[in-house]
Amino acid sequence: MxxxxxxxxxxxxxxxxxxxxxxxxxxxxxxxxxxxxxxxxxxxxxxxxxxxxxxxxxxxxxxxxxxxxxxxxxxxxxxxxxxxxxxxxxxxxxxxxxxxxxxxxxxxxxxxxxxxxxxxxxxxxxxxxxxxxxxxxxxxxxxxxxxxxxxxxxxxxxxxxxxxxxxxxxxxxxxxxxxxxxxxxxxxxxxxxxxxxxxxxxxxxxKKDDDAINGRTLGVDLGIKYPAYVCLNDDTFIRQHIGESLELSKQREQFRNRRKRLQQQLKNVKGGKGREKKLAALDKVAVCERNFVKTYNHTISKRIIDFAKKNKCEFINLEQLTKDGFDNIILSNWSYYELQNMIKYKADREGIKVRYVNPAYTSQKCSKCGYIDKENRPTQEKFKCIKCGFELNADHNAAINISRLEE
Known part of the structure; x- marks a missing residue:
């Protein structure tokens, strides 16, 4: 060939x-x-x-x-x-x-x-x-x-x-x-x-021999409104939100409702083939849900890698998280840990280095003056520094901070 x-x-x-x-x-x-x-x-x-x-x-x-x-x-x-x-x-x-x-x-x-x-x-x-x-x-x-x-x-x-x-x-x-x-x-x-x-x-x-720009880093922030918000460390105007959490939560809610209906039906079936069919249907819902999440994560991770490749990034910064790293119900129900693994191996194939950074205060820190205060984020979507007055989309601000961190 x-x-x-x-x-x-x-x-x-x-x-x-x-x-x-x-x-x-x-x-x-x-x-x-x-x-x-x-x-x-x-x-x-x-x-x-x-x-x-x-x-x-x-x-x-x-x-x-x-x-x-x-x-x-x-x-x-x-x-x-x-x-x-x-x-x-x-x-x-x-x-x-x-x-x-x-x-x-x-x-x-x-x-x-x-x-x-x-x-x-x-x-x-x-x-x-x-x-x-x-x-x-x-x-x-x-x-x-x-x-x-x-x-x-x-x-x-x-x-x-x-x-x-x-x-x-x-x-x-x-x-x-x-x-x-x-x-x-x-x-x-x-x-x-x-x-x-x-x-x-x-x-x-x-892969084409496209040289990465020395030190250029893509910060990846996981958000509520958007599954991922990405931004460059050296040109913060180059950014993008990837996916819609509303789409994700809506689909997961449909799976939850189907499970509840089947579980309720199981209570009314004591045994026999009817119960076996209901259990099989319940298992199928679980498989379909897992495959949906996996496919969704494949899509998100591919778009992140494509963005990093397009902008010739040397690094991708991801938040250092565990499998149980989120309190928020939307995020905890979404396998972000799996998404991180997908980003990692896809980045490896492209020669892009992945770094896991401490995300502490990235949502409260002003990406312009560096001032940290929980009051800097008055709403889920809005960031406004109470010290310098700098305003920005909250996810965008967090992605900038993540992109500038080192291991």
């Missing part, structure tokens, strides 16, 4: 989704059988090239070797007795792999006896084209990621919430789903614990 992309490989744990246990076991067997067929094909194709090479007195420019290499294709008779998995395109992938490995062996000393002919093991991962892996979310109200593969096999990506780098991995897979990252040739195998693993090859667009 050229130099505009960075290639990376991620390991994903997979499990096959199929309610029919017999069919699910057959699908696991399909993968093992396909892996074995590939093992046979790889070694047969390599032996054909090797024999032609040796018969040509190790001359890769000989007519015999060139003709043999040319005839190593999908229609080659050497594959006639091998049963390849339906839709795996293994013949083509085998030929490409063998030719590539043989040429590498030549370059690395095969002719001088410094390198042996490649011998493929039975456990060699099953190669698959990136176009055969179709990533998507299970449904609109789910954060489960599924992969549709060949032969009507559907995988679920197994990612525990306690797994290291959970958010970063989910962010990466979201970019695969929305098409920002391209999937290249990948491979599937069973590890020593018999767990199914996907070696996922990704082509990630390289």
């Amino acid at each position: 050229g130099s505009k992309f960075m290639i990376t490989v991620r390991k994903l744990k997979l499990t096959i989704i199929n309610d029919d246990e017999t069919k699910r076991n057959e699908q696991y067997k399909f993968i093992r059988d396909s892996q074995y067929a590939q093992y046979q094909g790889l070694n047969l194709a390599m032996s054909v090239l090797t024999n032609a090479y040796l018969s040509s007195n190790r001359d890769i420019k000989s007519d015999l070797f060139k003709e043999t290499q040319k005839n190593l294709k999908n229609s080659s008779h050497i594959f006639d007795d091998i049963t390849f998995g339906k839709g795996t395109d293994n013949k083509s992938l085998i030929n490409q792999k063998v030719k590539k490995d043989f040429n590498s062996a030549i370059k690395n000393g095969l002719a001088r006896g410094e390198r042996n002919i490649t011998n493929y093991k039975r456990t060699f991962p099953l190669m698959t084209r990136g176009t055969a892996l179709k990533f998507s979310y299970k449904d609109d109200c789910s954060d489960e990621i599924i992969i549709k593969w060949v032969n009507k096999i559907v995988f679920k990506v197994v990612i525990g919430r306690k797994d290291k780098n959970y958010l970063e991995l989910m962010h990466t897979l979201n970019k695969v789903i929305n098409g920002e990252y391209k999937v290249g040739q990948s491979s599937i195998y069973f590890d020593k614990s018999n767990k199914l693993i996907l070696n996922l090859t990704l082509y990630i667009p390289e």
